[in-house]
Amino acid sequence: MALVLVKYGINHPVEKLKIESAKEGDSIVLIQDGVYWNLQDLSSLTKANVYILKEDFFARGYKEDEAKYSLIDYDSFVELIEKEEKFIG
């Protein structure tokens, strides 16, 4: 399975392509401005597991109850990096 890293927002030319390229079982992590993808409904784009880096989400003024996807901290992010065999980002 692959880790897909999304670090730019919804107007960036390739982030949608990355999200669409993710397969079921892959892990998509929204970091930096990639957290703005939380504002979109990603279920129509991917069946992968979606995570949001908590620190980047909160730093942009959002609250925990606004997250549509699982919030993870840096330690969990590192665990995902170690777990996934492949990387797209």
Next chain:
Amino acid sequence: MEKKVLFVVYQSPVGSIWVNEGFRTAFGMYGEDIEPAVMLIDAATVALSKDTKPESLGLLPIKIVQRFIKRYETPVYAVKEDLEKYNVKNVDEEYGAQFINKDELSDFFHQYDLVIFM
């Protein structure tokens, strides 16, 4: 074990350095246990046109990468739909590019250990 790495470039070769950088980075991987490839998508696909000449604006030429592509046999890929989107007709065969349909990209990316967008 040799790792397969794909560098994906999406910015225009005229006004950005990323097409050259994508190839330069790939060429720098030889000698390591890495098997690099380069993919041009979106506006970067215009690099494949014979008529694209950033040097006409005083910028870095892109065709200088071609002899290294041949020397190292670096695989080059592009997305068919993006070639059509940017009306790239006069494809320079010196790149030896292979064309992938957009709906094949997910499987294509998953063939690689690392896919780096740059």
